[in-house]
Amino acid sequence: MTSDLDELYQSVILDHNASPRNFRKLDDATTHAEGRNPLCGDVYQIWLKLDGEQVADASFQGQGCAISKASASMMTQAIKGKTVAEVRDLFEQFHSLVTGRTGGAGLPGKLQVFQGVRAFPIRVKCATLSWHAMKAALDTQTAD
Numbered sequence: 001m002t003s004d005l006d007e008l009y010q011s012v013i014l015d016h017n018a019s020p021r022n023f024r025k026l027d028d029a030t031t032h033a034e035g036r037n038p039l040c041g042d043v044y045q046i047w048l049k050l051d052g053e054q055v056a057d058a059s060f061q062g063q064g065c066a067i068s069k070a071s072a073s074m075m076t077q078a079i080k081g082k083t084v085a086e087v088r089d090l091f092e093q094f095h096s097l098v099t100g101r102t103g104g105a106g107l108p109g110k111l112q113v114f115q116g117v118r119a120f121p122i123r124v125k126c127a128t129l130s131w132h133a134m135k136a137a138l139d140t141q142t143a144d
Contacts, residue, residue, distance in 0.1 A: 016070035026059040031141035035133030046133040072130035
């Protein structure tokens, strides 16, 4: 990546870390799950409000590094209004992007900022923590 692009990506991550979107408990959530990274201590609660097969709202709370908080913030924005199937596909695309399996061409542009994480394997867990918790929340809802 070019240094200008690196700076842009860093500024997006820092913005979402400093001013996370949807950082609140969702009192009328239909499902939720917790994600923990025991290696670094990051922990996030993810709440989803499903309306049939659509994610009507999403939120999170917790603490962690800038990458994990920004990822949770951007994830909650990205999944709102999508169907459960679309959200599951988005999870797979995001996971493939940060692990380096694909370039993430199908992801919304802002989520592309996490492609640099693949160069730091220990940070992949940071970027995917909230995503795995979100998937667990969907899996719990599906199992009910």
